Amino acid sequence: xxxxxxxxxxxxxxxxxxxxxxxxxxxxxxxxEFHKPFHDAYKYARSQMNMSVPAxxxxxxxxxxxxxxxxxxxxxxxxxxxxxxxxxxxxxxxxPCPDFSSAGKNNGRSGKNGRLTEIFVQILIKYQPDxxxxxxxxxxxxxxxxxxxxxxxxxxxxxSGFLMTDRLTNSIEFGVPQAxxxxxxxxxxxxxxxxxxxxxxxxxxxxxxxxxxxxxxxxGIWPTVSPYLENTHLDRPISIPDELEELTVExxxxxxxxxxxxxxxxxxxxxxxxxxxxxxxxxxxxxxSFKRLHRWRYSPTAAYGNNEVHLHPYLSRRLSAxxxxxxxxxxxxxxxxxxxxLSDMFKTIGNGVPYLLSQAVALSIRDFLTEIEKGKSLKPTxxxxxx
Numbered sequence: 001x002x003x004x005x006x007x008x009x010x011x012x013x014x015x016x017x018x019x020x021x022x023x024x025x026x027x028x029x030x031x032x033e034f035h036k037p038f039h040d041a042y043k044y045a046r047s048q049m050n051m052s053v054p055a056x057x058x059x060x061x062x063x064x065x066x067x068x069x070x071x072x073x074x075x076x077x078x079x080x081x082x083x084x085x086x087x088x089x090x091x092x093x094x095x096p097c098p099d100f101s102s103a104g105k106n107n108g109r110s111g112k113n114g115r116l117t118e119i120f121v122q123i124l125i126k127y128q129p130d131x132x133x134x135x136x137x138x139x140x141x142x143x144x145x146x147x148x149x150x151x152x153x154x155x156x157x158x159x160s161g162f163l164m165t166d167r168l169t170n171s172i173e174f175g176v177p178q179a180x181x182x183x184x185x186x187x188x189x190x191x192x193x194x195x196x197x198x199x200x201x202x203x204x205x206x207x208x209x210x211x212x213x214x215x216x217x218x219x220g221i222w223p224t225v226s227p228y229l230e231n232t233h234l235d236r237p238i239s240i241p242d243e244l245e246e247l248t249v250e251x252x253x254x255x256x257x258x259x260x261x262x263x264x265x266x267x268x269x270x271x272x273x274x275x276x277x278x279x280x281x282x283x284x285x286x287x288x289s290f291k292r293l294h295r296w297r298y299s300p301t302a303a304y305g306n307n308e309v310h311l312h313p314y315l316s317r318r319l320s321a322x323x324x325x326x327x328x329x330x331x332x333x334x335x336x337x338x339x340x341x342l343s344d345m346f347k348t349i350g351n352g353v354p355y356l357l358s359q360a361v362a363l364s365i366r367d368f369l370t371e372i373e374k375g376k377s378l379k380p381t382x383x384x385x386x387x
Contacts, residue, residue: 005369006083008032008076008129010063010093010120014041014336014348016328017092017135020358022051025366026090030056030079032063037344044337056083063116066123080127088369091127094135094353095120121153124187125160131188132162133365135353138181141168154185162187165200169357172216173209176329176354177252178299179217184361192372204367208360216247222297225283230316234282236296249313250295252326261322262335266345268318277316293319302327303350321345329356 008030009018018028031054033039039060043053056079065072083089095116117136124132140146154164164187172179186203193199221244223237236245245251258264270277276290283294288307293299295313302324304310310319319327321336328349336345 003087005088005090005130005366006086008080008083008089008091010091010123011095011116012042012093013038013352014045016330016352016355017094017358018042019330019334020353020355020360021092021362024359024362026362027055027087029054029083030059030076032059032061032066034060034062035344036060037340038348041336041340041344041348045334048335049331049333063119063123067119067126076127080129084130088130090131090133090365091124091129092133092135093120094351096351117149118153121156124157124162128161128189130192131186131365131369133187133361134185136183136185138168138183141166141183150183157187161190163190163193163199164188165203165205167205169205169361170213171329171354171357172247172298173211173213174354174356174360175210175246176356177247177249177327178302178354180301180303180354182353182357186361186365186368188368188372194375202368202371204364207367208363211244211247216244223283223294225281226294228278228280228282228292229314230278231314234295234314240296247298248296249293249299249327252329253295253323256322256326256330256332258320258322258326261320261332262338263321263325263345266321266336266342267323268342270317274316277311280311282313299327302354304346321349324349328352328354331355 004025004027007018007021007026007028009015009021009028010032012018012031012033015031018031022028031042033042039058043058046053057075061072066076067073080089117134117140120134140150157164164185166183166185168181169184170179170181184205188199221239221241223239226234236248236250240248253259277292280287280290280292282292283297285291285293285300290309290311291300292311293313299310301308304324310324311317312319312323321342324346325334325336334355336348
């Protein structure tokens with residue numbers, strides 16, 4: 001078994017992706033987040049879970065500084081050199097994605113956020129980690145103009161020595177109560193792989209899948225809509241088998257005890273829209289803005305931008321932060337700070353990678369690195385690092 005690989009995390013938000021890696025045998029030693037409320041929430045949540053702080057740095061600042069600021073470059077170079085003397089080093093991150101989202105600005109690489117993907121690729125090329133993971137919205141892979149950019153980035157990484165494999169992955173496959181696609185790109189430096197091996201054929205993307213997406217999405221399993229009556233009881237439909245109950249909103253509300261959670265009262269208070277809230281049926285998610293979740297179904301997503309408002313299944317209000325985090329499959333003891341404003345809370349929740357997806361991908365990477373070591377193609381790297 002390889003020694004715990006070391007993770008350098010970028011665009012960390014409040015740390016959903018990192019938490020999946022931390023709980024899968026990785027050592028997160030460096031964290032970078034630009035937005036101070038997210039940076040502070042990361043530290044607060046981990047303090048509540050009695051988790052250790054990153055050994056190297058909890059860096060508040062732009063990733064661009066690691067490309068054009070000499071002091072930041074020297075500091076990060078020093079951290080990487082120290083880490084590579086101990087274990088393998090991986091860079092992980094999900095650059096902000098609204099410029100690639102079909103529901104977002106769609107500005108692509110020229111957008112304020114879109115350019116950060118290219119900067120992250122530049123960082124990977126400059127610092128040459130042993131492996132990396134990039135996460136982004138499916139629009140980067142499915143939209144023609146964005147896919148051309150995505151392929152360009154992959155070509156640059158390949159020329160700099162990385163072998164890669166990617167997968168369009170749906171969160172629900174791993175037990176997350178939402179059907180949201182994400183593109184995941186994993187890369188490993190070719191010096192770790194025997195020549196002739198096809199990483200796309202040997203990387204275990206599907207090893208930790210719990211549910212077959214095609215079966216889950218079959219019509220007839222899930223209820224469509226139910227009349228909205230406030231705070232009423234509704235039995236689980238007999239069409240939902242026991243093994244699929246854990247994919248429902250209601251299961252996660254109970255599992256995470258959302259009404260007793262520290263963030264239970266962190267929700268926007270309806271005023272002018274209250275009457276409209278009360279006239280939307282349970283499970284009606286067809287509206288452009290207001291969508292009422294069904295307690296006995298999974299959520300369409302956990303993104304709350306672009307005026308998309310998710311309503312509680314059987315209460316006349318929007319979801320609370322505790323409920324939204326349950327839909328992101330976070331552990332019950334993950335808590336956001338009480339001083340964080342609601343807009344920042346829901347932005348960081350919606351931007352985060354669902355915890356169970358993060359954990360499953362981290363385990364797949366861990367399994368892959370272990371198998372590579374068993375094949376004796378994993379080589380020590382700390383003597384060959386170049387910046």
